[in-house]
Amino acid sequence: MTAVLAAASGLFTQSFVTALIAGGVLASIPLMFTAVGEAISERSGVLNIGLEGMMLVGAYTGFLGAYEAHSMWVGFLTGALGGGVAAALMVVLSVRMGLDQIVIGIAITLAGEGITSVLQQAQFGGAYPRLPAYPQVAIPGLDSIPILGKSLFDQPLVVYFGLGLVAAVAWMFSRTRWGLELRAAGEKPEALDAAGVSVLNTRSYATLATGALAGVGGAYLSVIAAGTFTPFMTQGQGYMAIVIAMLARGRPVWVAVASFVFGISLSLSTALQLTGINISADVINMLPFAAIMLALVIFARSAYLPPALAVPYVRGAR
Amino acid sequence: SASPTTAAKARAGVKVTKIAIALPAKPTDYGWNQQGLDAAKSVASSVGAKLTTISNIGYNNTQSILSQLAQSGAQFIIAHASGYDTAAKQVALRYRVPVMTYDVPNELVPGLVSTITTSAEQGGYLAGILAAKETKTGTVGIVISASDSNWFEMSGGFAAGVASVNKKIKVRFAEIGPASYDDSAGGKRVASTLISANADVIFGMGDDASFGYLQAVSTAKAGHKVWYIGDIGNMGPIDKQHVLLSSEIWSFTKVFKQAVTDIQNGTYGKHAYNLTLGNGGISMLKTQYISAPVWAQMQAAKAKIVSGAIKVPVALTLGAVKKLVAAA
């Protein structure tokens, strides 16, 4: 025990704590993008189980874009496009034709996993090219706050975009016509239809936005977080994003908070290990989930889901 | 049905013309799968046998895949993952085909099942010496992707190697997650954390996660040079930023070749095979970045390990690793 403390004492230097928090932020960003996306489509009544596949497609196309164009921004753009194209499938089949959202979602995930793996092999013949590190942008003033400054306010530019996006989506939900229509499409689509707004269009745009955001989340993983594309690299983050969106009841700010908690808990588990504490990684790993479970048991709150979630809308059906 | 011994006798003298290898992941990983496949290829061509490869099959359908390989007429099946052991043994018994397994030295079946163990800690020890010599910050890091005993062994050896040079050097140890073999983003995150904890030599173990380690080291902005030491394979071809200091290379060629010979002689399954520094199954990659004196020191240690003068501790559990790390 004393040895552990000794090891820990030298460990928690300012720069290390800074790195931990920064690492947590970095780990939370792809989840945040994707979960904000899911919040949008869930609110509109589309349960997007294909998120994992859309993320992977985005990760792949994003990597490809960044790699070929030597630009991170091209990467995010192609990532968004890739995710959007995958989502377009969902739009046509699930939203427009009303096919089972769950089956289609799973099909998209499977196809995304398979295609990116096949393409990765076809494209790079088994090599794993890597990208350069991209510059971080410090926010003048804020970045000089001890510890928090360097960890929170010295990040790749896209991180700030992500945070801006959260605010924008929150604003969109509460203050704009689109937000109102999205909510209506998830609450009672026939009412939205009766009000003269196309439910199918509303849901289509929402799904496309989700796909694009999941694509950006995936691109973030490959372009920034890993600097390379490896098959299946999302590691279930798409599903995690669904859970986060539900836990946050579709509210963007809470989505960001929840994603951040997950990211930090990943970082903390690494930190715990570095202190040399002899706890199995399995135990450390399940702590965040156990904490959520505990919270659910104690507060027994039901996560609110829109009543029309995953129910296809067919006008005039009885 | 025939007893295993008669099966072995019957097969003695038969030339092996068809070899099969089953790989859990893609054979382009600059690691475990690639090393296995390369070795199998070279052995097959040297004994004039046809090689059937099946890769990227994961761990969920093993039994039927191995059965199919057996039914397709393979005379020697390399089940190239320790996770395949039980299925491989069952297939060997059912179809009476010699099968190679990993890490289960007490599960031998004459004529049918043998196994490869690896003294991975020996290479780790040399890597530890190298790291201890190269570190400027006095802190080195170990990152493993998952709870894998081979990685525990290497990590333990590494810690012991570092300690043999300088007890003052700190060793930091981290695992991405219990099953994050392919989590490249996680790999980069954890390796970056190690670097920010002041480590300037990273010894990394993992499958696709290794690409994340390499990326973390390549793009580190620590203000000082950070080196990477890899495992099993050689990532040199994709090291554009010149950070790959060395790698603990595992070579299966000799062992596979010996196995084929044993099958043809009817002696297969009577003993296990082992990769060691002594038999060349394990070696350290020499790169231009290792200075001659350091390399010489590594060679000296190697000789002592081979001769038994140095006993490298074997850590089989996370707890044992952490003890060695803490002691370092």
Add this chain to the structure above:
Amino acid sequence: MAIAAEDRAAAPAPPAPPPARTATGRGQMVVLTFVRSLVPVVLALLAGAVLLLVLGRSPVRFYSDVWRYGVELNNWQNSAVLMAPLLLMAAALVVVFRANIWNLGYDAQYLLGAVFVVGYGPWMFAHFPRPVAYAVLFVIAGLAGAIWTIVPALLRAYFGTNEIITTLMMSFIGIDVANILVKGPFQDPTVTIPQTKTIPYNDMLPNIPGTHIHVGFLVALGIVLVLHYLLTRTSFGLRLQVFGENPKAARHVGINVRRLIISSFLWSGFLIGVSAAVDILGLWSYVRSNWNPSYGNTVIPFVFLARLNLLAVIPFVAFYAVLSTGGDLATQAVSLPTDFLLVIVALILLFMTIIEFLGRRRELGQSYLTKGLREALRQPLVRRRRSP
């Protein structure tokens, strides 16, 4: 006078609508069902073939290899062995899905069942006659799975807490617990890698004579058939369905909703545990750390495609088993990564959903084209006509 249509009222009523199903309905239904199951598979395989051609591979080679390695020789037996846990998993999911309850904790429930079987198996077989040991191990595995559903079940039944979240959380936790057990109390100390003791070969479930398909396959099939009967013909099944379709109505008609939620969760978990027992005792004999076959993910789409009808699940699962068993070698033969199979499965799902959907529309007497699509097709024409 105003009542201009009076005389029309006296005219005979409009012709009675055709009855929903005609006398020859049964035979027609069979044909329709057959066509409906076959067409999507054919379409998906065709689409897969096109994809293979695009990738410069031979579809003929690929499909004949799938057949060869998935069915021919003894390979169909491997497929059947794979079906056993999948069928039970499907049964477990149908029980809850019919009640519109999402038990997504199947991975943990399976692994915990599996770990307890290998944990206690060797000791059981050493001390008890095999039939007793089998029975006890099945129950232990079932209970392990069932117990892991209790918290989500109670939360849902008493507080309405969303079970998608709770079961997933419990799943992540349970997977780690299973790993801790594998690396802790149940680890085989004689092996260097973290894995459990192995159930002796002779104590594994016996094979169906003449094959190497273990009897667990028959057990699984039997359970699926019995469950199908329970769900479609008994009051339990109907209550489940009423609750699933309309929980308010369930309360209104006096169904004990809490008991129903809890019991369907428990049954589901129990069946998942049993699927683990069948799989471990029939095929694997041990569990290594970090192993997770995730049968639930495989089976969910087919469960939905079969519209929660267990009889219909059987052919879907069989089909998948053949593809999966044959596909690994077949992809290698055309030098593609095995992940290509995922694409094929995805294609099959797509086409099956589409055909199912068209069939259902047809049944409802609607056009094959949805309103949205029809309009999309019609719109350009409309515009043209409208322009001055």
Add this chain to the structure above:
Amino acid sequence: MADGALGAGMSPTDPGAPAVELVGISKQFPGVLANDDVHLAVRRGEVHCLLGENGAGKSTLISILSGMQRPDSGTILIDGEPARIRSPRDALKMGIGTVYQHSTLIPALSVLENLMLGESRRIVLDRGRARARMAEIAKMLGVEVDPDARTGDLALGRQQQVEIISALWKGSRVLVLDEPTSMLTPQGVEELEKVLVQLKQQGTAIIFITHKLHEALAVSDRITILRRGRAIGELSSEEIRSSTPEQNRATIVRLMFGDATDIGDAPELQTRIEDVEDLGARRLTIAAGDEEEPILELKSVSAPGDGLEPGIVDVSMKVRAGQILGVAGIDGNGQRALAETIAGQRRARTGSVELFGTPVNRLGVSARQKLGLRYVTDDRLGEGIVRNLSVSINLLLKRIGEQPFWRRGRIDARKVNAAALELVAEYDIRTPGIATRAGTLSGGNIQKLLLARELSLGPKVVVFNKPTYGLDLRTTENVREVIRRLTAEGAGAVLISTDLDELLELAGEIVVLSRGRLVGTVQNGRDAAERIGALMIGDGDSPGAVA
């Protein structure tokens, strides 16, 4: 309908073409021809009433006009020009505002948000402007609604008002109202009628669907009667005015149901409320025998409500065999809590519910059912039926697992179907077959299904919650007849209704529910209506009170 007929109906002073004209509309649903070559013309400044029995196709017709359904054939003319209405949006653009039969308000949104839905093309919502506009329309209609209230928390009457505001929001030239009065109090109906007059004067064309004849005759300038999908006849304003109410009534009833119908003199047929009261007094034969033991008794029962809706507080009441106990009150004053507490769907917090003298607080729904208690819910679609199950299964939903339909847990499909066929015939449920999905039935037929389910097999006490709202004349009368017969045979009934006429017609004793409390008991008689009315709005600002 021939062109000549239309021409004949048109008054020569009418300038120009009708505001809306439906020409030759047909619509087929699986197994039902809902509209069969229907013609309908509505002029500016005219209230055009659509009458017809349940399932006649009224809602389908107006759904076609509002873009919710596409006709199989036929055209729609707006101001004489062919209009292409492919979606509700098209209809709204042409100034057709609709209040649908089933609410299209979103309970989770505020009133203002509901109104702003689909309103402007501007991206940022302009709440200030919307508030002003809402105030303006509300003032014109003479109603008062809190714009920030959660819509789901409002009483149904209020919600109805919001729906009308919503329909007028887009500046409607044509206003379609599908049974807007079914949930309104008499005062509410009066208010609505005033509003209609106002809109008429502004030149709005109004289509008005109702099942209450007196309403139709009071407000409409023209009446079209649908029967089995066909427009079977039309009465112009001159004809209405030139005939006596009795003649009109006879004509309409004959058209709606054919000649063989005897509707008797249901209050819906009466043109004046006073007649109804006479009727009630005349009909009431059952005197509540005080000596008899109550078969259902509530002793100081309190139970929680849902959301903002009040529960019940300290409610005591007795029902004796053969008695109909009426419960009057404005909707949203604890009716549902009361009904559910008796039925066992909701637990009483304090007090005791007793059936045949024994407390049943601890018993669940099905145990109480076995004692002979039945509950006809007002939430017909929400909890009454399972839409996706067949009519036959829905008819036996409360007997799952019981003999003889289930034996040792197994369904006896033959017995189930035989029983279902019998009930369908007995209660005249209009359905293509017993295998039809219950969700496709029209509202009236769903109610018949519920009645059939509840009243078969020996009920002893029945709670009816608004049993006749939305039902056509004949069905309403049948339902009332069923209730009378039931009590005549010795069962007791609790009749919860917002329809005073109904209570006056059926109940001997009427209690008044206000904010979850019983505020008084009235014996049916000459001045019962006034006394109840006074009690209902006694404390003025009760929720849902019509302003």
